[in-house]
Amino acid sequence: MRVEIDGVCVTLGGREVVSGASLVVEPGEVVGLVGPNGSGKSSLLRTLYRAVRPSSGTVRVDGDDVLALGPREAARRVAVMLQDPRTEFDLDVHETVLLGRGPHHASFGRDTAEDLAIVDEAMRRTEVDDLADRMVATLSGGQRQRVMLARALAQRSPVLVLDEPSNHLDVSHQHDLMSTVRGLGRTVIAALHDLNLAAQYCDRVVVLADGRVVADGPPGVVLTPDLVRATFAVDVRVLGDPPVFAFRPLPRATARTSDRTTAPRAESTHP
Template sequence: MKIYTDNIKVSYGAADILKGISVNTEAKEFIGIIGPNGSGKSTLLKCMYRTLKPDDGAVYLNGDPLLSMKVKESSKKIAVVAQHNYYNFDFSVKEVVLMGRSPHKKTLDRDNEEDYKIVEQALETVGMKSFEDRSFSTLSGGEQQKVILARALAQQTQCLILDEPTNHLDITHQLEILRIVKDLGITIVAAIHDLNLAAAYCDKLYVMRDGQIVCEGSPEEVLTRELIKEVYSIDIEIVRDCRGRMHILFV
């Protein structure tokens, strides 16, 4: 699945939030969107998963305009894992993951054997099968986020959008969730705050500042001392571990 945006513009009142953003992915590519708070990352992703309609420009899935599709049709192509997830009702873990099957069902369809098999596989993938009968509200933040990821997997899409999915999690759950996502072998677009995580998992990075793309390329090309100083106003050192992988140290 290829997803790309063409000159996306979004304004709130007199404020221009996105000023003509074009992002292109190849199939099965892990794309990272990085940049300071307020740079427009979440606004861009909301346009990509159609909770926000851009003022100008368009989003395309495999060349087809996203807004020309019915919501249920696009939900079979794109799944979303957001940063925060709140529920007013006390659903079980299995019930939450079953919600991911709704794009594949008609209004009065009931959950069937295939749905339950898909849900079971999704829970196994994220390591939460033994929690299926637990109340979602009793889980830790990291456990809840893995269940939300399982719900996205139950949609069986070929594109997954992650809006800062690990920002409030401990390092164990951050690494675990990104490892699971990386191993899916599908197209990933993720807003990521942690530059070291972006360097470790992303194939390509887009750097945003003030509603614009200021740089794009591989992590090696993008994450330079000069660019990070320009965008984040901080000094860094780049070091290599025993495997040759880059790490950013903040001075």
């Protein structure tokens, strides 16, 4: 399912945090949003799942403005995994994952055998099936992240939005999660801090700085040392293809100068 973000601006607390962002994500494409803290990644994602209304611009899924969709229809099209979810702490893991089937039911509809099979599959894929009877409140942060991914997978929406999905996960589970997401065949938009994960698992990266899209294209083309240095205020060495990044801090004087410098604008390689 195609996602179009067209000239979106977001204003929060009287300050514009996203400024005229535009991008297109084709069906089945995995796109990573990268940028420093405060660059507008999460705010832009929130317009896609209707948690934030743009001050201008339009977000369309399968050609329809998401704000014109009813809540149930919007959830059937877009599933979300948040970095710090408001977890249903009084539910066990199976009950929590089963919530992902809610958009496919009429009000107070019963869970079907198909629902239960979908939930079981989602829990196996995220390796939380052995936690089915555990209360979510008793889980570690990483375990809760995997439960939230299972719930999003159980929703079976063609578009999947991930806001810092590797938060709380160890290195092995970070790669397991991104490999699972990569293999779904769904349209995926993920806000990521880790450039190595973005480079390995994303078809494209979109770089944001100060609320603006400054680059858009394949990771090996877009994530150049100059752009990474200007955007993230770190020195970087790039190895291999797909690229692997090794970082070290800039000298303090250079870092202070970089903080006052806008990241170089890269030409989009995406049509």
